[in-house]
Amino acid sequence: MTPCPDDAEQSPPPDTFGKRGRKPAPISETAGVSHRAWLEPVRSILFASGLTLNDLVDRSGYSKTRISELLRGNGYYPAWEITFSVIRALGLPVQPMRRLWTAAAREARKEPDWISHCIRQVALQPESPPLAHRAFTEDVADAYTAYARAFLLTDHRARWVVAETFDILWLCWSDAAAGENLRRYAWHLLRSRVMARAHSNEDGTPDLRATVFSTAEVHESVPGHLVVLSELVDLFDAIGRLPDDQLDVAVLRYLCDWPSKEISDVVGLSPAITHAVDHHARATLEHLLRALKPRE
Structure with missing residues (x-):
């Protein structure tokens, strides 16, 4: 069995992501080790779910461009609010994801105040692992x-x-x-x-x-x-x-x-x-x- 975070090396162009079952472009080479630690499993879970980019747009409330950039690790490191919206749309636990997101934000040299402000935008309910x-x-x-x-x-x-x-x-x-x-x-x-x-x-x-x-x-x-x-x-x-x-x-x-x-x-x-x-x-x-x- 292939572990969850392993991501395919070869993926179709990003404009084919709207077709069910097709993967977006590979993760950007600029994404750091800690960024990939959460991005790879999120992508793998998304691929397995059969959801399309349009499905995520409808469930999260964010634009297709922003969701696509998040899934590829392109551009600026994503705020916690949009990251949270994606993982909730996929039904993933929040607490481990927030820790992983925070570590990657530090890796991306985000200021502590920016990280704290992002986290305060989203209420977090108590959550325990299985x-x-x-x-x-x-x-x-x-x-x-x-x-x-x-x-x-x-x-x-x-x-x-x-x-x-x-x-x-x-x-x-x-x-x-x-x-x-x-x-x-x-x-x-x-x-x-x-x-x-x-x-x-x-x-x-x-x-x-x-x-x-x-x-x-x-x-x-x-x-x-x-x-x-x-x-x-x-x-x-x-x-x-x-x-x-x-x-x-x-x-x-x-x-x-x-x-x-x-x-x-x-x-x-x-x-x-x-x-x-x-x-x-x-x-x-x-x-x-x-x-x-x-x-x-």
Whole structure:
């Protein structure tokens, strides 16, 4: 199952959006990471609903041009009032969306007074996530945070991305909970949010070398500590170049020291598949580390 926020790369021209089932143009390249965090799931939910741009215009009260710009992330960052009108037309929860909108407004360098003024224009009723959502997020929060920290280096950044993930999951909860594998769905969602912010190598793989200095207990008093650090840097560099599933299992098991018997539940794979992935990851690491050694 494809996670909710994944958006199609190829879309028809914007003037075909009025035809039922057709998608608008792709999201603008100027839209930031936090902006895409809410725009992608909103677009995906809209596409799945079968509503047209005209339907949204009728339900929201805003013009076709303004709704189209909002859905493409074009122009100025949208005010909360029009964003609220669109998500209410789609029947989406407001509280997680408002948090996501606020984070993206800060990313767009909107002034705090502008953000506060926008929010005050719309009354917000108390709202709680589904009990199943709450139970699920409490169950995986620690593992998700440990994984995010391995790439993002600080507790603050890791917790922020996990909270963002859980808000997007709330927006998409109906689709996620109805699918075949909720844990896999949620893991792919977390992974996409982490990788959107992780430092990358030139080939696009995540660069884990800096993680050595935030996780390794190696001090100058330890004999040969420079050699040990060099070996760890090579190891972490190799881990970052593993295929996706192997990377995830290796990070959780060897960088986060997560109990191996719990990793399958975290990533949404069966124990047998997780064991096989771990086996292949170790073999791949040995090959990559041999390739990194200088020839004598």
